[in-house]
Amino acid sequence: MKKIDIPALEIFVAAVEEKSLSRAAERENLVTSAASKRVAELERQLDRILLLRHGRGVEPTPAGVLLYHRAKAILRSLHLTEQAVQGFSVNGQAKIKLAANPSSILQFLPTVMGRFLAGRSDVSVDLLDQHSYDIPRLVAEGTVDIGIYHADYPMPGVESFPFRRDRVGLVVPIGHPLAERKALYLEDALDYDLLGFFPRHSLDQFLAYVGQTVSRPPNVKLQVSNFETRCRMIREGLGIGVVPEDIARNYLQSMGLVLLRLLDVWAERQFFVCVRSPRELGSAARDLFDVLRGEGATSNQER
Numbered sequence: 001m002k003k004i005d006i007p008a009l010e011i012f013v014a015a016v017e018e019k020s021l022s023r024a025a026e027r028e029n030l031v032t033s034a035a036s037k038r039v040a041e042l043e044r045q046l047d048r049i050l051l052l053r054h055g056r057g058v059e060p061t062p063a064g065v066l067l068y069h070r071a072k073a074i075l076r077s078l079h080l081t082e083q084a085v086q087g088f089s090v091n092g093q094a095k096i097k098l099a100a101n102p103s104s105i106l107q108f109l110p111t112v113m114g115r116f117l118a119g120r121s122d123v124s125v126d127l128l129d130q131h132s133y134d135i136p137r138l139v140a141e142g143t144v145d146i147g148i149y150h151a152d153y154p155m156p157g158v159e160s161f162p163f164r165r166d167r168v169g170l171v172v173p174i175g176h177p178l179a180e181r182k183a184l185y186l187e188d189a190l191d192y193d194l195l196g197f198f199p200r201h202s203l204d205q206f207l208a209y210v211g212q213t214v215s216r217p218p219n220v221k222l223q224v225s226n227f228e229t230r231c232r233m234i235r236e237g238l239g240i241g242v243v244p245e246d247i248a249r250n251y252l253q254s255m256g257l258v259l260l261r262l263l264d265v266w267a268e269r270q271f272f273v274c275v276r277s278p279r280e281l282g283s284a285a286r287d288l289f290d291v292l293r294g295e296g297a298t299s300n301q302e303r
Contacts, residue, residue: 006078008042009071011035012050016068020057094284099128099135100148104271106227107246108164116291123284136160139274145285146292150269160272163296167268169245170260171234178240183261187214193239194218196230213264231255
């Protein structure tokens with residue numbers, strides 16, 4: 001018996017599911033005559049009638065039903081094989097796709113990735129800078145292998161584990177009326193222009209996040225997502241800004257800034273590391289996931 005053609009199986013499966021050769025052809029980006037020819041060739045190759053044609057479309061014969069279920073399994077296996085191969089780079093190295101938000105990339109990942117990649121010439125990592133609210137979806141869809149995001153609670157659709165915590169503070173220039181304050185609530189700073197939003201990227205989402213901790217919306221004249229740029233804008237007197245404390249400390253002395261502790265509950269953030277399922281990870285991705293999960297366990301013990 002000749003080898004069965006995979007495109008013929010694909011159009012056959014589409015015909016059974018669509019109950020129409022024309023709709024199957026449209027689904028597979030073929031003209032109807034080409035789809036019909038592929039099914040006919042498959043029937044000749046197997047010497048069996050697989051589809052009954054009638055005025056309403058097509059339906060599988062008993063032999064066609066059997067082939068349909070086997071073909072679905074074959075195509076699913078091929079898809080999983082392609083996905084597995086895509087987990088390697090062009091030169092055959094294991095490739096891991098990791099999505100993380102800017103705060104975790106700047107604060108936590110340099111040390112962790114340095115430890116993980118030391119001596120591992122067989123692994124490459126694609127590190128994608130993404131917003132926290134997008135990361136669980138990217139993981140659930142299989143676009144990335146592992147995600148790191150911050151939220152009050154683990155997000156649905158993925159398996160999440162505690163990773164690290166951080167705090168955000170309020171950055172003001174030296175000489176600002178608030179500069180002598182050691183700690184304050186954001187409510188105490190609402191008379192001054194605010195640069196950027198924490199931790200969402202629209203004013204409505206920000207207000208929903210902070211809830212009743214502020215009595216009115218802050219006055220936001222300029223949105224700045226990059227932390228260093230935000231600090232430079234603060235230095236120029238364009239406003240004050242909420243910045244992760246560990247990141248802000250890198251710019252205080254060089255830019256003449258002061259970091260004030262925010263007393264709001266939301267100023268402390270929990271980060272999670274998430275995967276669709278640990279069992280679905282390749283060996284290299286599983287190793288990185290174990291490192292990140294272990295980092296979270298160590299961090300929580302230290303607290």
